[in-house]
Amino acid sequence: MTAAGGLEKSYRRLLRWYPALYRHRHEEEILGVLMSAARPGQRRPGARESADLVWSALKIRIRMAARRADSRPWAAALALTAMLLPLLMVLLKLTLFLDRGVQYGFGSPADLLIGAYGEPGSFARSFQLNSYSIAFTGNVTDALTAGPVPALALAAFVCLGWRRAAAIFAAFVPLAFLAISLTSGYTLVAAPRVDVTLYAYGLEALVLLIAPSTPRGWHALRWRPSALLAAATVAAAIGMNGGLRSLLPARPVNPAALRLPRDPRLFRDYLARIPHGFIDRLFGIGAGGWGDWLLYQGTLVAVIIVALTIMLVSSPVNRRVLYVPGIPFALGAVIYLCSLTSPPLPGAAGNALTAIPVLLILLAAMAFVLANSRPADPDSPSHPAAPQG
Amino acid sequence: MSERPLHEPTFLMLTALAKGPQHGYGIITDVEHISGGRVRLRAGTLYAALDRVVAEGLVEADRDEVVDGRLRRYYRLTQRGDDRLAAEVARIQHNAAVAAGRLEVRRRAFGGLA
Numbered sequence: 001m002t003a004a005g006g007l008e009k010s011y012r013r014l015l016r017w018y019p020a021l022y023r024h025r026h027e028e029e030i031l032g033v034l035m036s037a038a039r040p041g042q043r044r045p046g047a048r049e050s051a052d053l054v055w056s057a058l059k060i061r062i063r064m065a066a067r068r069a070d071s072r073p074w075a076a077a078l079a080l081t082a083m084l085l086p087l088l089m090v091l092l093k094l095t096l097f098l099d100r101g102v103q104y105g106f107g108s109p110a111d112l113l114i115g116a117y118g119e120p121g122s123f124a125r126s127f128q129l130n131s132y133s134i135a136f137t138g139n140v141t142d143a144l145t146a147g148p149v150p151a152l153a154l155a156a157f158v159c160l161g162w163r164r165a166a167a168i169f170a171a172f173v174p175l176a177f178l179a180i181s182l183t184s185g186y187t188l189v190a191a192p193r194v195d196v197t198l199y200a201y202g203l204e205a206l207v208l209l210i211a212p213s214t215p216r217g218w219h220a221l222r223w224r225p226s227a228l229l230a231a232a233t234v235a236a237a238i239g240m241n242g243g244l245r246s247l248l249p250a251r252p253v254n255p256a257a258l259r260l261p262r263d264p265r266l267f268r269d270y271l272a273r274i275p276h277g278f279i280d281r282l283f284g285i286g287a288g289g290w291g292d293w294l295l296y297q298g299t300l301v302a303v304i305i306v307a308l309t310i311m312l313v314s315s316p317v318n319r320r321v322l323y324v325p326g327i328p329f330a331l332g333a334v335i336y337l338c339s340l341t342s343p344p345l346p347g348a349a350g351n352a353l354t355a356i357p358v359l360l361i362l363l364a365a366m367a368f369v370l371a372n373s374r375p376a377d378p379d380s381p382s383h384p385a386a387p388q389g
Numbered sequence: 390m391s392e393r394p395l396h397e398p399t400f401l402m403l404t405a406l407a408k409g410p411q412h413g414y415g416i417i418t419d420v421e422h423i424s425g426g427r428v429r430l431r432a433g434t435l436y437a438a439l440d441r442v443v444a445e446g447l448v449e450a451d452r453d454e455v456v457d458g459r460l461r462r463y464y465r466l467t468q469r470g471d472d473r474l475a476a477e478v479a480r481i482q483h484n485a486a487v488a489a490g491r492l493e494v495r496r497r498a499f500g501g502l503a
Contacts, residue, residue, distance in 0.1 A: 026436060032459035033413040033432045049431055056433030060440055 007038060010045050017057035019064050020161055061159075082207045086155035086166075089200055093148040114139050115146025137184045144177045145197045154204065163208055170205035171365060174198040174358045182355065202361035203327055209365050395477050399438050401428055403447065403466060403474045410451040412461040413439075439464065447473050 011034045015027050034045075045053075061083070097106075097117045106112070107120035116122035126135040144150055150173050157166035177198060395403070398420070405411055405419035417430050430438075442448040447470030451463035466474070 022440075026462075028460040029413060029462045030432055030436055032461055033417065033435070035459065036414040037417065037432060049433075052431040052433040054433075056437040059437050063440065063444075 004035070004038075006043055007045070008035060011035070014045060014050055014053045015057075016160075017054050019057075019061050022060055022064065078207050078210060082163075082166075082204065083158055085200060085204045085207065086151065086158045089151040089197070090148070090155045093151050097148065113147050113149065114142040115148065116142070134184070137180055141177050141181050144173055144180075150201075154201070158208075167205045167208040167365070170201045170208065171362055173201045175362065178355050178358060198358045199327065199361065202358045202365075206361055206365040209369060394480065395473075396438075398428065398430055398434060399442060400474075400477060402430070402435070402438055403442070403470055403477075406448060406464060406466040406470070407474060410463040410465040412454070412463050414461075416464070442470065446470075 008031065011031055012027075015023060015030060018027070034049075062080075093115065096115075097112070101107075101118055104118035105120045107116060107118075108123065110123035111117075111120055114123055123139060126138055129135075130138070150169075154166060154170055154173075157169060401420040401423055402416055404423055405416045408419070411419060413432070413435060417432075417435060421429050439448065443450070443464075446467060448464050449467050451465040454461045454463065
């Protein structure tokens with residue numbers, strides 16, 4: 001193969017980061033520019049050039065999703081949500097991994113696979129402490145919900161634009177989790193984090209199926225509000241998992257150390273001296289610790305951060321985006337608050353309560369598929385092309 | 390609508406198109422020329438910027454040509470793009486004139502001390 005042929009192939013691979021519709025209109029054109037700008041004899045795309053293409057492709061993706069929603073706010077909001085929800089889940093895993101890992105060690109790849117962040121040796125221990133079948137089912141369900149792999153896979157499917165594969169996968173995760181755990185006597189209601197994940201996956205399947213992906217013209221841009229929304233989502237995800245906690249050292253409580261220093265120059269030392277136990281007591285949280293407080297109560301704070309951002313940038317699309325991802329977190333928060341005030345309901349009843357919302361969401365998705373035997377396809381040529389200009 | 394200042398790459402791109410319709414690579418080389426070699430747009434950045442100005446109605450596609458088997462799409466400035474660039478030029482000229490005037494006064498005042 002000639003150098004130019006190899007280079008063109010590499011460029012085409014990079015251009016796959018762009019949305020299909022955009023590629024359809026501009027791929028040959030951009031490729032022409034890239035090949036004209038290439039040095040004689042160049043074989044591979046430069047690192048900066050590649051990064052620039054990927055970054056620009058992501059910008060165009062978000063813009064197109066935002067534009068779609070402009071003429072039909074709900075359609076746009078759903079399209080944006082379908083992209084944001086998996087990214088949010090990846091961020092949750094990542095911040096939890098970094099936060100716990102930095103404090104307590106990262107563990108083996110198997111520990112990572114089951115999402116036992118900061119609990120090195122959990123995977124091996126589960127087999128020592130339990131019978132093989134119990135340890136196995138436990139690890140499989142953990143890998144499905146707490147582990148990072150399903151979230152990463154879903155985000156990859158969505159970013160690649162494989163809508164149907166993403167929808168099927170998003171429905172498969174909570175269903176597999178429910179099937180395995182309900183037949184093995186796992187008590188769902190005791191694990192609020194699991195609930196949020198299950199609802200988020202179910203909802204993603206529903207959103208992917210009902211979001212009409214036909215572009216609706218090149219209207220006014222909503223790039224700025226979308227960027228703010230994405231930034232707020234990142235901030236919320238980090239806050240939710242106590243990602244900032246690892247910045248403070250863990251020290252035993254010493255009440256004398258908590259008195260405010262007179263000298264303002266010592267204030268930074270003072271902040272570093274605050275032990276986690278202090279925050280726990282301040283908010284009346286028991287054994288869970290600050291991390292768990294942020295994880296569970298923090299979901300509410302995170303939802304509020306995103307809500308405020310959406311109100312600040314106040315686009316009809318962004319406001320609607322708030323409603324949809326709010327559902328899993330609201331459901332998770334309600335279940336968590338219920339579990340604070342009363343002991344978890346005994347096995348079967350608790351399981352049913354947790355599983356019902358997931359099943360309802362998935363049933364709605366199934367009803368939609370049956371009602372629309374031909375779901376909207378972003379690349380289908382049957383849709384009229386959006387007007388230019 | 391309150392108009393925000395144009396980013397430099399966008400400004401240079403509109404300036405390039407003010408000469409007449411140009412294709413993507415033509416814009417890149419022209420922008421490099423206008424900026425004295427300081428700004429070399431990358432293809433991704435150029436098309437992200439084009440996408441934005443086309444959506445804002447400042448620029449539109451002019452015609453397609455095929456040269457050496459490669460598609461070249463030409464873009465041209467719209468009347469709206471013309472107005473926007475003119476407003477931007479007026480803004481920059483005003484700011485530059487004020488800055489130049491003040492620098493002159495300042496140099497005259499401090500000139501004796503230097």
